[in-house]
Amino acid sequence: MSGINGGELLRLVDAISRDRDIDPEITYQGLESAINAAILKRHEEAADVVVRLDRKTGNIFASVNGVPIDVSTLGRIAAQSAKQVMIQSNREAEHAAVLNEYAARRGELITGTVTRFDRDDIVVSLGRTEGVLRRTDRIRGELPRIGDRIRAIIKDVRLTGPRVQVELSRTSEDFIRRLFELEVPEIAEGTLEIKRLVREPGYRTKMAVYSHDQRVDCVGACVGVRGSRIRNVTDELGGEKIDVIRWSDEPELLIMNALKPAEIESITLHDEPKQAEVIVPEEFLSLAIGKKGQNVRLATKLSDWNIQIISGADDTLQAAATTDNEIYTAGPPQDRQIPPAPADGEATPEDAPLEQ
DSSP states (O other), rough: TTTTOOOHHHHHHHHHHHHHHHOHHHHHHHHHHHHHHHHHOOOOOOEEEEEEEOOTOEEEEETTTTTTOOOSSSSSHHHHHHHHHHHHHHHHHHHHHHHHHHHTTTTEEEEEEEEETTTEEEEHHHHHEEEOOOGGGTTOOOOOOOTTTEEEEEEEEEEETTEEEEESSSSSSSHHHHHHHHHHHHHHOOOOOOEEEEEEETEEEHHHEEESTTTHHHHHHHHOOOGGGHHHHHTTTTSSSEEOOOOOOHHHHHHHHHTTTTTOOEEEEEETTOOOOOEOGGHHHHHHHHHHGGHHHHHHHHSSSEEEEEESSSSOOOOOOTTTTEEEEEEETOOOOOOOOTTTTTTOOOOOOOOO
């Protein structure tokens, strides 16, 4: 401390504050606490220690029991003690700054670099700290390598011991939203609005969009010229299918759009319970239901109506989608179960291609 004058001390505090994004006042207070601890180590009998660092000149004033002392006389051991106290104070302040920074960015899209694997978790460098991408937050079949760049949204931020841990996710519905905001300027600007989005990560997403400008086609803008915009999103998702449909406040039209590419003959709504009977031509029955009931299940979530699909050729054959995501077929000669959504990592055939 004796070798640093006031001006040099102020420049040092300013450099530390800028490099670590710490409020200069925190560093000043840490210095004062460190010098106070050093004085107490040297003057154990001290009853009253006062330390003040002038924020304008960088000069240090200290007194013990009302008697001024020269801090340069504290000695090497006291100086080392002061250094440790200051380092600890700055470290805590830095962790708090990182925690506040990333906590304020929950739900944002972030890009990092894969640095290592911790059992089933992927550790991602985010610059000032590390993020963790757990197996349950990864898209099926994903296996990035060390050094790969990876995108995800910030799911949660917490202080684990002395370290800030950022939880990342690529399975969240908000991940799809952020990707479309990045690829479709009309969404980022607010011209287009994603009204509702439902997803089975790694398999299929249905997204209902609405245009606040009649001159802008909501579906066409999301798909892009020759599918360029939506292709960038699906490539990021490893080929996950995305159905972009027009939002409508009319339940019948929304349900019809949600069940595409299947053709619909008629829709009958029942308010109690909230159920929609949908009649489709026999040749479109399997397409309306989808592989393992995926299409009707996602359409149910998107429209917020329990959808019951009935074949136009035989009204005894039907498929119902309930709010608890169970998909089943019922009717003569016997009931038969359609399995629920495929488990994470389970292979499934691709659905029929959709018209965007």
